[in-house]
Amino acid sequence: SWKGAPEFKGEGGWTFKPRGRINLDAGFVNAPDSTSANDGFGSEARRIRLGVQGSMPGGFGYKVEADLAGDEVALTDAILTYKDGDLKLTAGQHNNFQSLEELSSSLNTSFIERAAFTDAFGFQRRVGVSAEFSPNDVLIQAGLFTGNSADLPAKDWSADGRFVYMPKLGSTQLHLGASAHLRSLESGSTVRYRQRPLVHFTSDRFINTGNLSADSEFGLGLEAAAISGPFHVSAETYWQKVDRGPALANPTFFGGSIEAGYFLTKGDSRGYKGGTFDRVKPANPVGEGGIGAVQINARYDHLDLNDAGIIGGTQNSYQASLIWTMTDYTRLLINYARLNYDDAALPAAGGNRSYSVDAVGIRAQIDF
Template identity: 65%
Template sequence: MKFPITSAVVAVAVASGWALPAQAQDADSAAVQQELAEMRAMMARMAARIDTLEGELAQAEAKADAAQTSAGEAVASAAAAQETASKAPSIAWKGAPLIEGEGGWSFKPRGRLMYDVGFSSAPSSTGRADGFGNEARRARLGVEGDIPGGFGYKFELDFAGGEVDATDAYLSYGDGPIEVIVGQHNNFQSLDELTSSLHSSFIERAAFTDAFGFERRVGASVTYKQGIVLAQAGLFTDNINDTSSKNRGADARLVLMPKMGDAQLHLGGSVHYNDLDDPAASVRYRQRPFVHFTSERFVNTGNLAAASETGYGLEGAVIAGPFHAAAEGFWQQVSRPGALSDPTFFGGYAEVGYFLTSGDSRGYKSGKFDRVKPANPVGKGGFGSVQVNLRYDYLDLNDAGITGGIQNAYQASLIWKPTDYVLFSLNYGKQAYDDAVYAAAGGDTSYSVDAFGARAQVDF
């Protein structure tokens, strides 16, 4: 049997030194050369393929690197965009745009418009003007906001009455439970006085707040609020329009604000001292018959020479669901120069109120009444809130030989708030006077004056 001799066998044989016949060697050598050539060609093709694969691998790696770089750049770009977005001002809506920027900046415009109309009716024999009246009671525009570092500001002007007056104009600083205010702001007298006119239960506050001259003054104050405790104290000069006066005063107020179940309680007291520091200084206590658009005052002490004023107030309130009640008393003592007697005048009120609409309650915040927010406002399928209020209001300006008159007032109001920032109110007051400064027929100084007022109000 013949076996083919492959080139491999021949190569082995040759390597082993075997001797083959010459013819066989020639034939096999040619075959070996051919196979070697084929192997070299195959190896060349393999090398070329390896080069191709290495190129493709390099390209793939380059693409992967590029993709990874692009992904990193995309992540960095997204992070930068997020950081930029976080630094961009945000705008919220709280009755007006509230713009908040990086670092604690904020800016919010604010304003209010109250238009009153109605009438008053006094005995004709007194000779006092009465009848129809109307006015823009308040027309205010202002701004408020925060400044980085815990600071804040508020500035507001009132354009009612054909004059421009600054109401609030101050810089504040807050740190935890402490707030410091410098500028024109409310001093600390009376729950009814400190409650914003936007959130009061009648179109005018209790008689004693106006009669005793409660108003914003320029000064510096500190407020501490922690848990149920609110403590306020400040030193004041006079209203920003009367800074040429020599008035120097101090005010302090302490309030406890506990809750009893779902009911909010309010118990407070205040003290006021004002040194007039002028030998020619005088005070005058007087009050309108409920509505502001009449200029008549049926109780009036006239000008009294005075060296100082000292006042003491007590206040209490409760809010329980749709019901609220509030009462205050304030004693104002006048220190008069020389041998003149020192009178003490008194004012106070007691009121109750009730919401006729379900889910509504009077607001309360930081020691004063706050905004009513209807549970079912107009525009969202509801009617808004409807509230009725009754108040007894007392003012006694008789003492120490001074006859300024006594007012017993019986008042009622009906308030409709279709939304958080719109209000309509109907008010009636019957003021019964004793020792009125204007006598009726036969010298009678005991009579009553009726007053009716309606208000349309919007704020932002």
């Protein structure tokens, strides 16, 4: 059978599927010239990934994928798994259950980049072991993690857990979730929270705490979403507390976003599976007499990196996107953001740190 690429199946539980994705981005950033931000046109190969996944008799499975964009290798998932009924055990590099949007594939998000807090608070895959239990409408995930494989060996470790309740009420898919994250950092560590203005091809961050010495982090996230026919709404909040040791104040930073979307094309709906957003499968795709699925989305995205004497800045971002999903495996996206900063990390003329930035990003996407 075909899932972008062919999935091969053999008797006894054997499966094998190559996988990959291409995300090509371009766009513009418009910031006050006096910030000396490198604005204007930008572009990048955002993600160029190749990998494989498979399963074996006995309940075992694996997934290995690497991102090659920028001519650098970055492992994404590199896991071996064991499944028995509703239970799944995972070892290797994978996401530590950070948030609904972070756990949803970048193939399926409503904007070309996720909400500001997901990058700002350092969400990334880490090497660890985890268990997932999913009876009926409930999903429980918990794991112990150390660092990203590129940073090992390391003395960092974290305990992470997430709970999701995902009932289907009539034709409406509901999602309610919460996650908690305690991370102990190697002695002498620093953390830095910062974020780009929606588009990834710029390296300027207008909001940035700079390096903070830190002993540990504690994160708490709340998730809510609903999908009903062509409509969806999704909201998340996340508090990140930094323990800086006995001599320093301990700031708690906050981020959150709320988005709503609507399909203009008849019969289309956002996909949802296993506690995350899944692929949009157009009712009438290109190539079968249709024009694919067309979706519009709006989002308010908030990030506050000011607390306990740390002035990292605040970012309030108003965003709109238009997504054309031609087929199950191809998309074109365009999105615009108006980002309002206070206490911005890059001062404008006269030391002004309250200003606005505009960003436009487009993306061409295919996966297999």
